[in-house]
Amino acid sequence: MNLLKNKAVQYTILAFVVALIPLLLDINRSTLTLWNMVIIYAIIAIGFNILLGYAGQISLGHAAFMGLGAYIAANLTGNLELPFLLSLVLSGLIPMVIGLILGLVALRLEGHYLAIATLGFGVAIQQVFKEWTAFTNGFSGVRADNPVIFGLEISEREHYFILGMIILLLLVLFAHYLLKSKTGRALLAMRDSEHAAQAMGVSLFKYKLIAFAASAFYAGIAGGLFMHLIRFTEPNAWGITLSLNLLAMVVIGGLATIGGSIIGAGFIVMVPEFIKDIEFLASIKSFATIFTGFAMIFVIMFFPHGIARIGTQIKIALLNRRNSRVDKGKGGAPNGRSKG
């Protein structure tokens, strides 16, 4: 029984149950493509949440890391014929190294300035994708094959979903243990007050680098998975829209929660699909983007802790109401932060 209360065990069971759903039900291929996309965006959103939600560092250029991961995966499996898994790991590690550089920038810049610098970084890298045709094939785009793992080719969406789910689970568990440890507390401390964190002996240098490296790694892995799912990419996919969607995912889902990152990814991927089915809304150009923007404002105003914490927020509101009725004023506010 106790084992079931363990968050890691819960994540694992949930992942396996969800991974099997497509095998048991008859779901069409395009729906399954979307589900796979949710997994991929969940991965990058978790990484981005480590950066924004835990470490308090903004980036408006993270689409670049995902794009980089995608191109690296395409080149390594295509041109160099490396095995899929090795190439996937590299499509995470190489962006990670570049993430370290952005981390160094973050040591010198804060807040708005960091936002502007990372925005510039994202735009510059997208430009590189357009120009460096040897690597990206420019606007004609690059293709990739189905992944092959130990001689097995994964061509069905059901199977890709299982693969994605396993990788997502591994990255969720990694994030979970990382954030529960001393590292997690140091990141939160840095987010709350850099000055005090430093006064307690937390090295800003170390933790800013960790946050940027981890988030770039997650983004790169997401890019690699994307490449082998869609099997085609071109530079326009990796622009500011994606970077902003990423921001929307973690804000709407909930800052500093792993579950919220996944919910946010589901929200941003699925909502445009629902809108597409509503004829009247679908006729409005870019309605999905407009909707995302408003959803973000709405959540920030009314559920600042994100969808993942709406339950806790309501519970606390009710508790406070009862408390203030029972005895006016006394008793501290309960802990408003759900773990996870």
Place this chain on the structure above:
Amino acid sequence: MLNLEGVHAYYGYIHALKGVSLKVEEGSIVTLLGANGAGKTTILKVISGVLKASSGSVTFLDHDISKLAPEKVVSEGIVQAPEGRQIFPELTVIENLQVGAYTRRDKKNIKSSYQIVFDYFPILKERQDQLAGTLSGGEQQMLAIGRALMAKPKVLLLDEPSLGLAPLIVKDIFKIIQEINAQGTTVFLVEQNANQALAISDYAYVLETGKITVEGKASEIKEDPKVLQAYLGGH
């Protein structure tokens, strides 16, 4: 124990410290008085390595610490409760204390440190699972001091712990600072509340626009007409 010799420090072109020398003897409470903008916090920043001195020396237990990164200074045993408390509002009280123990290597003894902090500040024990941002001002100050104690400091630096607190709470906090000192922690106290600070101190310095202008035993400084006028409300 802690020595500053002819320390100069700049913020860009602003010459904030103009040759500051001071000494904090082991086991004592030393107070640094000074008006707003005199450079008190700047001195603490130089000691803790956040701001590098452009010239002069900072030594601790007879070795140079002026080039150390802030986190190394903490490992040396110099820990501060910063100005304006700066607790971590979205961490619980207990998590704030955990961050305080961040540089500790002696994991086994950390438990007893919580006990020590809770003995000084029983209210923190009551509030241990509460988010620190929801504490009252006085409680936050206690947490800031408690958090610093978790690092097991040899020297505790306190930057205006009485700022914005009701007189009764200030009295409590100064009493506890005295107790902490009695248990063997050296205290370097930055204050504008001269009366109470001098009452618990052994030695005191007065800083004016980046220069030490008066120094002496706390009991003598209390009688110094210049200090009386400037910091003790002129009585």
